[in-house]
Amino acid sequence: xxxxxxxxxxxxxxxxxxxxxxxxxxxxxxxxxxxxxxxxxxxxxxxxxxxxxxxxxxxxxxxxxxxxxxxxxxxxxxxxxxxxxxxxxxxxxxxxxxxxxxxxxxxxxxxxxxxxxxxxxxxxxxxxxxxxxxxxxxxxxxxxxxxxxxxxxxxxxxxxxxxxxxxxxxxxxxxxxxxxxxx
Numbered sequence: 001x002x003x004x005x006x007x008x009x010x011x012x013x014x015x016x017x018x019x020x021x022x023x024x025x026x027x028x029x030x031x032x033x034x035x036x037x038x039x040x041x042x043x044x045x046x047x048x049x050x051x052x053x054x055x056x057x058x059x060x061x062x063x064x065x066x067x068x069x070x071x072x073x074x075x076x077x078x079x080x081x082x083x084x085x086x087x088x089x090x091x092x093x094x095x096x097x098x099x100x101x102x103x104x105x106x107x108x109x110x111x112x113x114x115x116x117x118x119x120x121x122x123x124x125x126x127x128x129x130x131x132x133x134x135x136x137x138x139x140x141x142x143x144x145x146x147x148x149x150x151x152x153x154x155x156x157x158x159x160x161x162x163x164x165x166x167x168x169x170x171x172x173x174x175x176x177x178x179x180x181x182x183x
Contacts, residue, residue: 012057015064019053022068026075041095045078096145098168103141116143127151142167 049071056067085092100112103123113119120135126149127135133153135141140152140163155163 008060011060015057018064019057019067019071022071023053026072041081042078045074049074093168099145099150099166100143101140101167101169102143102149103135103138105139106136108135112143118143118149122149 052067052070052074056062056064056070081095085095100116102109102112102116102118108120108123113123123135123141126141127133127138130149130151131138131153138151138153139155142150142152142163144150152163
């Protein structure tokens, strides 16, 4: 059998429309951060909200208002976590992680690459695609919190200090810059 009853088909259609409309309203008021490049936390919350929405639409046992309250609560928690992340650098680093320096001034940082699963080929490909060059011609390559690889072609001394502050690692001193400087 393709369906149980026309009334159930109508109910699923109505709940789908209501959930969709509620999502648009909730996401509009939850802010731009909800729709930004995903961090791990954003990805998890999106999957959870999607699961609640699908369950609310499909399972008769879950009443529309119960699903709506659950979705609203999850979006509210995301807003709270985002607000705390803005106020606390430690909390933000814990929840969202930190960018990882993979390549710096001619040095592939093997420990960082191993930890993140990024290969020399990945770095070379990113430098070709984003900077239209090879790694030896760029200043730094960073794996961002959202998984994107950023290629920095050049940096001023102040830009370097800001980069290391953002990465949460000590600024390397001296001319002999190697992987040991980044631990």
